[in-house]
């Protein structure tokens with residue numbers, strides 16, 4: 038019976054709720070049949086012989102197929118063709134394929150299919166967990182998941198920190214698929230009450246070798262502890278390790294090795310051109326500058342070894358305006374800034390991004406023309422991942438590695454890994470030195486000089502700490518030349534602790550997380566990890582040099598630099614730095630923490646007037662406050678002032694403002710009037726002066742005559758008339774000459790008068 042006929046007869050139709058229930062039952066039945074069909078097709082699929090070209094050749098549910106169609110994915114890539122059928126069959130997979138070859142879809146499609154086939158609903162909780170070593174990569178995976186999973190009803194979430202734990206925790210319980218970074222996820226597993234992962238069907242590790250690297254080992258161990266053993270596990274990377282210990286750690290069951298490019302002649306994409314330039318460390322920035330200036334219409338990523346290098350090169354090049362938009366990205370920036378920069382660079386047509394290895398892996402920036410490795414990577418795997426940011430999927434790309442002559446040993450490692458690379462030279466006419474320009478920039482800006490000092494120390498330190506001494510030879514570094522090439526006025530002193538290990542330092546933050554201490558996910562200058570819990574002052578053993586370095590640099594720390602740090606505010610507690618500069622000041626200039634405790638153990642800043650500041654962070658500086666003389670050294674130079682009749686201070690020379698000057702008439706006329714006026718004054722003064730001089734000469738002569746007469750025994754001559762005239766002359770001179778008359782002729786006249794007045 039149809040709904041229409043029941044209406045006609047006037048009889049009541051079935052209740053709408055019944056219709057809904059019926060429809061739902063029908064749908065469930067259809068879905069069940071669909072799932073059965075898919076399972077059968079998958080079982081029948083012979084992974085060795087099947088001729089798979091397109092996604093439509095795979096046994097995929099309609100929702101996944103529709104998502105792929107809508108995202109314009111049609112033809113399978115090699116790794117997708119090899120991995121997806123095996124994963125659909127429920128196998129654990131260890132997948133390795135070149136950068137940009139489409140590994141993301143190779144694991145996301147099986148994730149969606151697995152949950153679909155299990156008829157996963159919102160009430161079943163977390164079904165799949167995808168782990169990425171960096172936030173950038175996690176965000177990207179999440180975006181691809183949203184695109185191809187748009188027709189599915191699963192809920193998916195991104196857990197990468199940056200929000201409060203509670204905010205994230207509230208949503209976690211409702212998610213079917215989570216994309217996360219290891220540390221943050223572990224935090225939730227440890228701390229979020231009611232977050233249940235017992236049902237988890239699938240665990241995916243993208244960039245697995247990195248995640249299994251020592252920095253994340255402990256986090257991953259702890260994370261896996263929480264997960265059910267009975268799950269499917271997929272591991273993917275462009276450089277896959279097959280370490281048995283790693284596989285045991287993840288409890289992989291008879292994993293299938295999918296290594297589609299193992300037989301390939303090169304480990305890097307065939308459409309990637311790779312070159313290296315031998316350029317001494319002291320000329321590296323010149324070479325980089327020259328390169329940028331000649332490639333203004335390009336999209337370029339420049340990899341540097343640390344966040345400090347990135348900041349210095351970005352800041353200094355920005356001031357010199359190369360003519361291409363500059364961006365910079367490193368692990369110490371706030372998440373919002375990082376995401377914004379990533380999206381700006383993604384959408385830019387021409388731009389240069391200075392970055393650390395935080396974007397070396399997995400990140401899929403569209404249409405990058407060049408990857409420049411200005412600092413030599415720590416190993417060949419890092420090289421392969423870095424160059425993989427260009428020439429992705431079917432596009433072309435070019436990469437250039439800068440090597441100091443001492444680093445040419447690195448080429449052997451590349452050869453061993455099947456990386457084809459050719460030497461090129463910089464054309465002589467393109468060579469130009471920017472040393473003088475950098476020197477002038479550093480001279481003008483203490484902030485830049487400060488960044489340069491930090492860049493110098495972090496670079497030399499990283500070379501010193503590298504394990505591979507065949508490539509990284511600290512002793513061969515021309516430290517003075519390097520410092521000069523950064524524009525620094527002197528060579529900062531560097532001193533290292535024995536037994537330091539660059540990887541351990543880079544990863545220290547991540548290792549710390551295994552202790553389960555309160556922490557937030559973040560990254561070191563390298564790749565993803567967990568922000569280190571700041572060591573207490575007591576725990577922190579600081580060398581004499583560290584203390585000295587702090588003092589050396591604090592005077593150049595200005596407001597501007599704090600602004601520069603801005604989003605990088607967490608800087609400097611990162612790598613047990615020699616130059617720890619961490620000042621959060623409240624209104625009265627006291628360090629917030631110090632003010633709270635009433636102690637001066639933490640640095641505080643004292644304002645000295647004339648806008649200068651002094652950082653007080655040691656007893657020596659504390660004492661300095663008591664001596665005005667010593668303090669004067671830190672103050673600006675005094676300037677002379679004159680006070681007018683109203684007691685208002687003025688500079689000795691004050692320039693009339695231009696408008697006022699112009700309002701008084703034409704400049705030439707004013708000049709003439711001024712000259713005339715001054716000439717009249719001079720003439721008048723001249724007449725007076727001549728008169729006075731004449732008078733003085735006369736008086737002198739008369740005095741002399743009087744003395745001569747006295748000596749000859751004669752009585753004074755001239756009587757009243759003579760005296761009168763002398764007196765009269767003196768009065769006249771006095772009236773004329775004012776002060777001058779009183780001091781000279783006036784007194785003479787009095788004397789003469791006494792002489793002439795009879796006694």
Ligand SMILES: Nc1ncnc2c1ncn2[C@@H]1O[C@H](COP(=O)(O)OP(=O)(O)OP(=O)(O)O)[C@@H](O)[C@H]1O
Pocket residue numbers: 110111112113114117134135136137138139140141142274275398399400401425426429430
């Ligand atoms: N089947 C496909 N058809 C067309 N484009 C594809 C296909 N698969 C992947 N791509 C595109 O290729 C690019 C690289 O894919 P993806 O990021 O998955 O590479 P990857 O192998 O994970 O690289 P990496 O090792 O650097 O992480 C992406 O832009 C993606 O959209």
